Amino acid sequence: MKVKNIIKYLFATFLMLQITACNNDSTEAEPLFDKSPTERLNARKAELNNALLSSEFGWKAVYFTDNTVLGGYTHLFKFSADGKVDMASDFDSDSKIYKSEYDIQLGSTVSLVFTTANRIHLLSESDNYPIPALRAKGYLGDFQFLYYGQEDGQIIFKANRNGMEIRFVKATAQDWTDLPKNLVMEQNVIGAASRPLFRLLETNDGATKHQFDFSFSAVTRFAEANSLEAGFSFSYELGIGYSPTGIVVNPAVEVGGQKLSVFTYNDADGSFTATGTGGVSATIRYSTKPLVITDDYKNLLSGKPQLVLGYIAANLYTAPTTSILCRSLLDKANATLPANQKISRVQIYFNSAFGNYIEYRFNGGRPSVYHNFTTSENATNKTLVFTHDSWDNGAAYIPAPAFLKELDDEFFNPNGMYIKKENFTITYSNPIWTITSFSTNFRITTYQL
Template sequence: MKIKNIYKYLFAAILILHLSSCNNNTDADQLFDETPTTRINNQKSELNTALLSSQFGWKAVYFTDNTVLGGYTHLFKFAQDGTVEMASDFDADTNVYKSEYAIQLGSTVSLTFTTKNRIHLLSESDNYPIPALRAKGYLGDFQFLYYGQENGEIIFKANRNGTEIRFVKATADDWAKLPQNLVMEQNVIGSDDRPLFRLLETTDGTTTHKFDFSFSEVTRFAESNSIETGYSISYNMGVGYTPTGIVVSPAVEVGGQKLSNFVYNDADGSFTATGTGGVKAEIKYSNKPLIITDDYKNFLDGKPQMVISFITANLYTAPTTSTYFKTLFDAANATLPANQKITRIQIYFNSAFGNYIEYRFAGGRPSVYHNFTTSADDTNKRIILTHDSWDNGSAYIPAPAFLKNLDDEFFNAAGLYLKKEAFKIQFTNNIYTVTSSTNNFRTTTYQL
């Protein structure tokens, strides 16, 4: 090829590359023709339009931290003048309150509830449900960072911890039926007419697995652990209430499907989430513990001393302390002066002084002691406590009448289940539960 032809082709190639570069720059200019301020202002306008667009406002089930807490339903009706009407199922007060909000500009657009309303109950550090959340409150926020819209929902993330919150369009029924969430709460807690024991049962259409199930009403949080040897799956989930059941987060994953909406059946007290192809998850009652251990044997005659103690300040709110136990406990306390309530129920096995229950009180009131003997029901794996005598540390006394209903449950002739639990509560002490074999009496104790 002649030299002049080489130069000709080289010049043509350079010209083509130059023209292509010019076109690409034009496209880039079009992509970035908006300044950051313009883009943020457009987002602000977009969010404002969305908030005002729903006739009955918006609903959000706010799971502030689904590793420790459940969900709290909030309803919002935004107005052009910067006010918002709000209601929630945080507690029994489901009334509607008005406050102010603002769409604020920063590094991103945020929805901020600028004056106090129901949403702020989740962010107050001095309002906490359990000691572990002292000075942290319910881990909630009142500033939501705007992340766009999807399928008609508005997506936010909490400024405090990045938790996602989704606003879905509310209906007139959502406002009218909000109080029914708290009726459903009682179904989740379970009445004394239902069995004490619960399980979560999952099926993928062919294989069924069972998990224990415990629920804490103060945190709206449930824990479920497999009861099958060699199958170590657990489902720990926050629970939110609806008029027809519950919604859980994170979802229960079964057969590759995520199940989060459980429907309540009043006939048997169950909650069922149904997928496709036979997939489902069901929370239901059981008439006996899912796992019956041999732990009771450690408390029988001839064994080393064992002391277990229900300490009111730490264990009254434990999820394994049953409502029925607390009812009897509160009734006994109601007969006492305000400064002399029960602080401990401490049970001694095989001590130097024998077996006895010590009822310890505040305010200088002296302890009383119920002495007993033990026997075993090995067939059903239960321990039986049999009455011997009462004393005050120095002399025998008549049985205290105010303790009768509470104390009688420890002396159920059918016996008690004793179980060493896998979890801890505030301290490193082992936890033992003491459970009636015939009713919903269960207390939670530390091993001392």
């Protein structure tokens, strides 16, 4: 046989084999398409419906609407076959059970939709927002969950709004009973006024420990932890969810290749600890002094250029670095004033043409008052010491205003104040400075103006 004919024969044989293979593949693939798209969606709908009704005590979900800016909100659901759902949450102090309606809807996929108002909708209302940065966005939540299947007894959804994953786990009778304890735990996360002001996150990979400054915002249930070590630049941003025994964080803290997300509370020292294997752990605990003591106070001493630091209530009252004691003293001073005349600013001038002074500025047309002072340093403590000079109203000397005494006294602690230029901003691009008492839990957050 000629070479040319051999090649033709081999080529024809190859084609026949390919056609046979394709026919076999087609035959085997046919069962994949034995149902129409509508039939498949209906089957998924029935699957989800059966799952929702299968748990005796319903389902629990810690819903992290956006773990880059907000924490988690625990919701409990008990679904009924008549389209009703009992629901409770730890969104706020109201943990009572409310009834509403739900539906399993068909679209491009199957979704669970909470069709009438209930606790879940508090996270999706655009006019209900925790911080100015989320104005008109609310808590970034959703009430339509796209169904993605089941895994290890859990029902997996993704929010229609932003694709965040939500996992339903089977609830217990105790979950419903204990839900109010989440709000008790919230106070432990915030920290009692009797606890030290400073906190750190310490990780241990079984061989090496690392420490991070830790700050928590109760209004957003969000925490930040930044490395304290030179040459080790790392940070965590953590959404916080509450439980009766501690907290759950999202994303998890990764230590030594292990992901730690469940932290248990220790009331003896106020710490929260997550434990892995092989000595791996992460602990959030208190410190009695700042974790980083800077020389930033030297920028405010006599002879330095003018610097103005201003607390603006509208933006900085809720700042995580504004301490509970500071807020309580502001509230106490404001409580003595008419409703429209609250403290709007505490503005501190260093080395101005008129010297050093604290301006207390008010809303509602109430005139400012000024506390004049001199400065010195406590080099041992690395603090700035304010020394009283006089009070005035811009036109004449006045007696010290009694309603400001407790707040104002914090600035004049004889041991001085820690001064720190922070490495973050709030709402605006102005640098943030914190002023912290050496010996009390007072810390105020200010902009450099």
